[in-house]
Amino acid sequence: MASGQLSRAEALACAGCRHACHVMLYSDTKTQLFGKIPIKHIILMQMRFDGLLGFPGGLVNPAEETLEGGLGRELLEELGVAIPVSIEDHVDSCYAPESSRLITHFYVKKMEEEQIREVERAAASTATDHGQEVLGMVRVPLYVTKGGGGLSSFLSHSFIGNARSQLVDAVLRFNLVDPEELHKVLVCSLKTHA
Numbered sequence: 001m002a003s004g005q006l007s008r009a010e011a012l013a014c015a016g017c018r019h020a021c022h023v024m025l026y027s028d029t030k031t032q033l034f035g036k037i038p039i040k041h042i043i044l045m046q047m048r049f050d051g052l053l054g055f056p057g058g059l060v061n062p063a064e065e066t067l068e069g070g071l072g073r074e075l076l077e078e079l080g081v082a083i084p085v086s087i088e089d090h091v092d093s094c095y096a097p098e099s100s101r102l103i104t105h106f107y108v109k110k111m112e113e114e115q116i117r118e119v120e121r122a123a124a125s126t127a128t129d130h131g132q133e134v135l136g137m138v139r140v141p142l143y144v145t146k147g148g149g150g151l152s153s154f155l156s157h158s159f160i161g162n163a164r165s166q167l168v169d170a171v172l173r174f175n176l177v178d179p180e181e182l183h184k185v186l187v188c189s190l191k192t193h194a
């Protein structure tokens with residue numbers, strides 16, 4: 001395990017730690033941008049109330065709910081739809097960069113494209129947090145356009161906690177972007193940042 005990483009069991013054994021669970025929902029898609037650039041996958045993130053990009057989810061109280069149960073509650077609040085997330089969807093747990101007393105648990109769940117569209121519709125209409133804690137859902141552009149836009153521009157925005165590395169790691173782990181192309185994108189987004 002990488003530094004800062006801990007197992008789900010170790011994380012739950014931490015006395016006095018707060019816990020947050022977030023999930024990356026994604027699907028395959030055959031859609032093409034401008035009828036020629038394959039989009040390949042839809043990944044959902046959100047624009048948060050604080051102007052930062054992050055994943056749906058939130059604080060969970062393990063004394064009252066399971067990690068996955070609490071995540072389900074947060075998803076209902078933020079997305080307006082019940083999405084069962086299970087222990088098998090858990091990817092990693094680590095200490096939040098901003099506080100050693102906060103442990104962030106990350107999940108990844110693959111869905112059908114139509115289910116993703118349903119989440120987007122509910123998040124913009126029935127979700128109780130819409131327009132308040134959540135300003136809107138956004139899709140992550142995974143391609144690179146001719147002018148060098150796309151994923152590298154997206155990655156140069158500001159993210160909450162370690163959401164940016166959660167995104168990059170998950171894209172690699174689930175093979176959603178060619179690793180060589182991702183490497184180029186990362187170099188490019190660092191240049192944009194500087």
Ligand code: GTP
Pocket residue numbers: 020022053054055056057058059060074096098102104133160161162163166
């Ligand atoms: P409240 O209902 O206002 O308490 O918010 P919430 O329960 O939805 O909590 P939130 O989603 O803001 O997550 C709680 C904490 O986890 C944040 O303050 C961040 O430190 C961290 N966090 C939020 N989103 C992400 C994310 O996408 N990835 C990671 N790693 N951490 C996040």
Ligand code: MN
Pocket residue numbers: none
């Ligand atoms: Mn147009």
Ligand code: MN
Pocket residue numbers: 057058059074077078129133
């Ligand atoms: Mn919330």
Ligand code: MN
Pocket residue numbers: 056057058059074078
């Ligand atoms: Mn939240």
Ligand code: MN
Pocket residue numbers: 058059074
């Ligand atoms: Mn909450």
Ligand code: MN
Pocket residue numbers: 077133
């Ligand atoms: Mn809330």
